[in-house]
Amino acid sequence: MPELTVIEAVRQALDDALAADQRVFVLGEDVEAGGVFRATEGLAAKYPGRVIDTPLAESSIIGIAIGAAHYGMRPVAEIQFADFIHAGFDQLCSEASRWCYRTKGDAWLPMVVRTPWGGGVHGGQHHSQSIEAYYAHMPGLKVVAPSFPADYYTLLRAAIDDPNPVLFLEHKRTYRLIRQEVTGSNGEQRIGRSRIVRDGADLTMYAYGLMLHECLAAADELAGEGIEATVVDLLTLAPLDRETVLEAARRTGKVLIVHEDTLTGGFGAELAALIAEHAFEYLDAPIRRLCGPDIPPIPYHPNLEAFYMPDRTKIAAAARELARY
């Protein structure tokens, strides 16, 4: 396979899933025309009747996916921007995440909700949000957030095959920015597994989405100064791969957690608590989080957005401090 961007990997996964399983179908706003990011381009024509435009109604996009999945189909619902998924919070929290639990497995929902998230695109308040903190908090709902095209491909296929509802987060800034060879099997195949993408003895960084790439860039810069970082690509936020997270923390004893989402109550808080609780005796420095500030994310002007967003420079500075401690 050639090199694919993230959006191409997503489209390829949808294409291959639609081809492989008649139960798979796509629904969402503007999906028939290809979607606003071209994720579903060409699919409506290729799979007539199985790529369905919905009205502008996020709650029912998700609710209808629930019904169809309960019936036995494998719906892949698209929410146009993660910022708009909140209208469907009820359907995800009260219904989808509980469906299997409240029937003790008699009923289950093999459904996927995929949505573009994240900042760095001049998207302002409602086209830039991170949502993983809210949804990774719901037992019963899986939350996947890849960083590399190969993983986007394999994990989206895995999500579609999963008998559980999966929230599949696609970082929009990386859609066309990140390229990688995608063979269909060179990505992570299993939901619930994180990957150590870089090894280093001096500190450990955790990230996902765009920030993972920023961490790798920072790590390269730091290597030139003799500071070697371990970098963990979380890949799945729920269920969390505690084993890999803790092993990576124990390796260096110095932890830097990076996410775009605002600091307080962000997913990093969970990682920090987990590491503090289960790797306490291996810690050689206080656990550090580098996140967006506690302001409604993200303000629009480029100066304001740049102030908000963590980036490789800020990450390297924090890592340097941590390494020195």
Added chain:
Amino acid sequence: MATVVMPQLGESVTEGTVIRWYKRPGDRVELDEPLCEIETEKVNVELPSPYAGTMGEIFVSEGETVPVGRPLCEIVEAEVAAAPGGPPRSRARAPSPAAERALTGTRADAKASSGTEGRRFYSPAVLRLAALHGVDLDEVPGTGIGGRVTRKDVEAFLARRESAPAAAEAPSAPGARETVAREAEYEVVPLTPTRRTIGDRLSRAVREIPQAWTMVEADVTELVRLREQTAARLGRRLTLLPFFARAVCRALREHPNLNARFEEGELRRYRDVNLGIAVAAPSGLVVPVLRRAQELSLEGLARALDELVERARAGKLRLGEVEGGTITVNNTGAFGSVASRPILNPPQVAIVTLERVVRRPVAVGDDAIAIRAMVNLCLTFDHRAVDGHEAGAFLATLRSLLEAPTAA
């Protein structure tokens, strides 16, 4: 000359293709007039000119794809140019410290608790490793902030310990009785890192520096009286140390060569007197530095010295406070010493002591004897920088200042 670049057209667009140029070099261009047609993955648009003037050089040909931000062409702006073209993209300035604190709450706290105050802090990782491998952490030098022992320090210590097998593993088993006897002969006193460090530095000083020593005797009867008066007036305890420190500072004004450091191959004579005070702290000798001591009044000196010494004894010195001294004084008289031969505190070139004040009969006038308060002032100096003549002159000045002290 203004440059037109490939614009960012759409949230995730990273490049664009010039389909067609509407203008050729030399053409007149009005503000907002279409310059060219651009195609991206998302949209096709015409690019309205941000400038008015004459079309200059074109950098990107029709059909060529370039990344966002790449220069497309130049426009020679007309004299009566309108508002500067294009949305200014100012770099975000570095955030203010307050803003930086707002960014992540954890940073400030990390600094505060980093144990920079000299207190020994061991992280969980360090404690675990030490327990696991039987390491006495007092023996481990710290390279973290403020001298903190880090996990890597312990690991390095372990590596060294392994590679240097215990010297004198007792020659193969002597009789049990002998072993017992040997054990009773001595007990091992572990050297703390502080003591090791001091030892290293002093050894080096003695090895490498030609140190000479001289001493004078001073009659401080008046000084003692002045001390009592001043103490009463100020309502506080006073030792002779602040008086001595003040005199040293004043003497150095006349003999500045003794207020110097050998640094990076240069002899640097300092303007300020950064006065090192030798203090016996529980962990060993420590020499905190009182910066710009020459500016302080007697009372100021007394207060500053008290505070510094107290903190030194409590182990609460800050990192900068033990560095940068230009001369060291030692109140050796406090131990009862009447003469001592101090070792230099490199890279300083002089160290002077105030010995114990002893009331002795001395000759006064031509043939009378009086009981006077006498004290010895000892000076060790770096003979590379200072010779005996200067050293003697300094001590002579010091003595006269102490013998005829002025009020605070």
Added chain:
Amino acid sequence: MTKARRARASSGTAGHVGDYHLSIAQLEQMYYYMLLARRLSERMLILNRQGRAPFVIAGAGQEAAQVGAAMALEPGVDFLAPYYRDLAMNLVFGMTPREAMLNVLAKRDDPNSYGRQMPAHWSSPKRRIVTQSSVVATQLVHAVGIALGARLSGERLVVMACCGEGATSRGDFHEALNFAAIHKLPVIFFVENNGYAISERTEKEMPVPNVADRARAYNMQAAVVDGMDCVAVYQTVKPAVDQARRGAGPFLVEAKCYRLWAHSSEDDDSRYRPRKELEEWAKKDPIVVFRDRVHADGVFPLADLEAIERRVEEEVRDAVEWALAQPDPEPEEALTHVYKEA
């Protein structure tokens, strides 16, 4: 444009079976299911007052509407997305009295939810009864999704989604109708308008006199029917179901009922409901009205009715006795089935 079809209210005039367009067996079933639902609910309330069932929420007064509608469907083929009052519908679809009692006691083996949800949160995948939460109206959207899924896979069926009139205020109600109408899905929206959303009367809940009036906004067919008349409900719903099955699109049926009891075992309806109103409506108890009508019309001998009544008594007694003896869930069972294993 839609036309609201008004069902002829049948009063106690002399008639014969032909008027009902139902067989005797079906009429017997109607009586049986209505009565069974009521007697089970009465027992549940007694258990609650005895402190053995913490929460009871019932459909007393709405049995006729529920049974009439459920009997218009094809159990095993059609899907039912009921709401919490729809015990009678569940019984029509095959739930047993024993299972109903397991549910109110939240026993370990209650097939609806194994003690994990509050009582009256129905579920049975094998009977095509769709699990629901306490959030009202979400099930309406699920029903639409099921209908869509069935169409995509080529299965011909009908989905009935039920709710009270309060649920029609929620966004999901409108989103569900909207989508179903756009795509002409085979969904029957069955609204049991019992006059009260807990304490709020319909004037506070909607600006139109009938929920059915809202269907017009979605270009959807609708009907209003006397929900206290089981036969009338059946006669209204059946044609709607049949035409939906043939591809005519969704239909909204509003059954006007009355909630004879308080909202739930936690509600004191004397706070907001005049005694006089209750007494008036109690006289129109749909089970009593049905009984009197079929008896007066000579459809059944009294003995047959009494036999049904005895059968119900016996089944309810057996169900309670049996269910009380069943095991409770083990505490650690709370941890299982968060995810479905592949």
